[in-house]
Amino acid sequence: MKKENLKNMNDIGAAEALKKHFPSAVESAELVNHEAVVYVRKDDIKKVLAYLKEKVGFEYLFSITGVDYPDRTPRFDIVYHLKTLEHPLQLTIKVKVEEGTDVDSVYDIFKSANWCEREAYDMVGVPFKGHPNMTRLFMWEGFEGYPLRKDFPLYTEDK
Amino acid sequence: MEGDKKLSLFEKIFFIEIIKGHLLTLKYMFGKNVTVMYPDEKRAPVPKSRGIHTFKLESDGTERCNACGLCAKFCPSNCITIKGEKVDGKRIVTQYDIDITRCIFCGMCVDACPKDAIAMVEEYEISVYNKDEMNLDQQGMHKYSSRVPS
Amino acid sequence: MPRKMTINMGPQHPSTHGVLRVILELEGENVVGSDMEVGLLHRGIEKLAESMTYQQIVTLTDRLDYVTSMTNNITYVMAVEKLLGIEIPPRGEYIRTLIAEMQRVVNHMMFVGIYAMDLGAITPVFQTFRDREIILDLFEMISGARLTYSFFRVGGMREEIPQEFFDKTKDFNDKLLGMIAEYETLLTRNRIFRARNIGVGVVSKEYAINCGLTGPVLRASGVPYDLRKAKPYLMYDKMDFEIAVGDNGDCYDRYLVRIKELKESQKIIAQCLEQMPSGASNCEDYKKYKIPKPFKVPAGEVYFSTECPKGELGFYIISDGTKSPYRIKINSPSYINTAALSGMIEGALIADVVATIASLDIVLGELDK
Numbered sequence A: 001m002k003k004e005n006l007k008n009m010n011d012i013g014a015a016e017a018l019k020k021h022f023p024s025a026v027e028s029a030e031l032v033n034h035e036a037v038v039y040v041r042k043d044d045i046k047k048v049l050a051y052l053k054e055k056v057g058f059e060y061l062f063s064i065t066g067v068d069y070p071d072r073t074p075r076f077d078i079v080y081h082l083k084t085l086e087h088p089l090q091l092t093i094k095v096k097v098e099e100g101t102d103v104d105s106v107y108d109i110f111k112s113a114n115w116c117e118r119e120a121y122d123m124v125g126v127p128f129k130g131h132p133n134m135t136r137l138f139m140w141e142g143f144e145g146y147p148l149r150k151d152f153p154l155y156t157e158d159k
Numbered sequence B: 001m002e003g004d005k006k007l008s009l010f011e012k013i014f015f016i017e018i019i020k021g022h023l024l025t026l027k028y029m030f031g032k033n034v035t036v037m038y039p040d041e042k043r044a045p046v047p048k049s050r051g052i053h054t055f056k057l058e059s060d061g062t063e064r065c066n067a068c069g070l071c072a073k074f075c076p077s078n079c080i081t082i083k084g085e086k087v088d089g090k091r092i093v094t095q096y097d098i099d100i101t102r103c104i105f106c107g108m109c110v111d112a113c114p115k116d117a118i119a120m121v122e123e124y125e126i127s128v129y130n131k132d133e134m135n136l137d138q139q140g141m142h143k144y145s146s147r148v149p150s
Numbered sequence C: 001m002p003r004k005m006t007i008n009m010g011p012q013h014p015s016t017h018g019v020l021r022v023i024l025e026l027e028g029e030n031v032v033g034s035d036m037e038v039g040l041l042h043r044g045i046e047k048l049a050e051s052m053t054y055q056q057i058v059t060l061t062d063r064l065d066y067v068t069s070m071t072n073n074i075t076y077v078m079a080v081e082k083l084l085g086i087e088i089p090p091r092g093e094y095i096r097t098l099i100a101e102m103q104r105v106v107n108h109m110m111f112v113g114i115y116a117m118d119l120g121a122i123t124p125v126f127q128t129f130r131d132r133e134i135i136l137d138l139f140e141m142i143s144g145a146r147l148t149y150s151f152f153r154v155g156g157m158r159e160e161i162p163q164e165f166f167d168k169t170k171d172f173n174d175k176l177l178g179m180i181a182e183y184e185t186l187l188t189r190n191r192i193f194r195a196r197n198i199g200v201g202v203v204s205k206e207y208a209i210n211c212g213l214t215g216p217v218l219r220a221s222g223v224p225y226d227l228r229k230a231k232p233y234l235m236y237d238k239m240d241f242e243i244a245v246g247d248n249g250d251c252y253d254r255y256l257v258r259i260k261e262l263k264e265s266q267k268i269i270a271q272c273l274e275q276m277p278s279g280a281s282n283c284e285d286y287k288k289y290k291i292p293k294p295f296k297v298p299a300g301e302v303y304f305s306t307e308c309p310k311g312e313l314g315f316y317i318i319s320d321g322t323k324s325p326y327r328i329k330i331n332s333p334s335y336i337n338t339a340a341l342s343g344m345i346e347g348a349l350i351a352d353v354v355a356t357i358a359s360l361d362i363v364l365g366e367l368d369k
């Protein structure tokens, strides 16, 4: 997977090239309605993202999302969205995280991960290891529960 | 970028850009006023403005609404309460409340109604002194009915 | 060794554009460290959306960035349309392009006015608000509201647009360059304005990309990235316009980029009006997506983003095949730009902090979601 080849690639081509380069770290690479979704093993996420940034040119990380699937183990998906600014390419990188475990922070690679990781922690409760300030972003300190988990109630009775 | 170049000495000494700016403001001192002095003067809202809700009535003065409840189901902020009952084989509303404090005036209830029974009129001054009055009941829904074509 | 002092700017501060709280650590008048607290306007839009049908969520997107509701609506409905695989007829696309650009004009006018006001100039805000009002009136004419339009629907729009709207838009558009020239007379070469701007809040290209900055802030730092060109959506590939790019990445460049974008928008609006085709503007089976019947969306996921006036607004929607989304993530430009603020104001004076925040053009409703 090289920077020069990106020009003639589409999203899924880039995802498959990534899988070829990291046969063990990348679990799957497939197209889900127009999006190239790559599942990466949790322990390798930092390595893969660093490679994508430095060697391939996916230098723009703009969103980190936590998604909760209560019936599945591992329970959470952390979704990274990356793109290149030179070509119209975009990758959706996902890691599966079990409740109670943490993911490596990518803050030292992408500064934009700062708030994005805090938000993901705030909303679904997946902590990021190595983040300098792993506190809640939107909810106040001392708030209990994680609002975007599926078992968090939408309405509560007024007291 | 253009516009980025330094002020020339001529501009610097004679305050050219400042004078130009002042001339522009001076020009408007003699122009027509554009500010509408609300509440003494009122700007006419466009006819379609989404203001307060009202019932549309049949030509004989009865409500069109048959309490089907679709508007309540579709309201994004869940602020409509409807009760209806069957009288002479026809469903009529017995209770129709809109909690105006929660309404976001999105107009989805109007779009949702299959009978075209409610409308929104351009009345926007709906503030009151008492929070309890911020509830539009069935009676209140008749207030502007004459304004909408049946 | 001067004593350090910590002061609290906001959340109730006129120039933090809402309820942003910036905690500044000062040495004399220089900022040596800063921290931010956000979330004071958090309404849980993402959580709420999970309980609503796809049509109802349009009303929530209005309330993200309440200055540019139209582009929020467009982005959201286009994301859902991409998931559903709906095609919109050309007239519909042209109308969306036209309205998106008008919304950009509104936003940038408001930016110029408020920005000047934050720096202490009171006149421009009257000029820009007077002109912005014309477009608000036009939008009111088609949608019935002045800020929270909820005008676009999945598959089309709320109602047909009358011809009068296009005529009035044309009148407005013909005068637009004159209006921009007025703002420029008041600001661009004004020495006080320049002194407060040039070299203030400099963002380097690397920092901008690394922080994921977006919109005019990114472009002012010399990165020619605009989604309208990079990944053309709607009718932008048929339009003739340029991307505004700055060189220095300071506040002044961010202002110039927006002025240039105003002019480019004027061009796009003129082209849209000229090329506006006739025919249907809603998709073929629009009845299927119309209120009051909720529709189901096939399972899958989509990320769709457009170039909103403030930057890239993206919706990441995961659907599980029901009437409401399983998860919606809103990737908003104000959020990502504000996150980088701490690095921009390092070493600056307090007064420059105000200028920097204002030059980012943030809306807290969008930041806090």
Ligand code: SF4
Residues within 6 Å of the ligand: B074, B075, B076, B077, B078, B079, B080, B098, B102, B103, B104, B105, B106, B107, B108, B109, B110
């Ligand atoms: S306007 Fe919107 S919020 Fe208000 S009652 Fe109708 S549907 Fe509900």
Ligand code: SF4
Residues within 6 Å of the ligand: B064, B065, B066, B067, B068, B069, B070, B071, B072, B082, B112, B113, B114, B115, B116, B117, B118
């Ligand atoms: S107003 Fe319309 S939608 Fe609402 S209950 Fe009456 S008939 Fe049904």
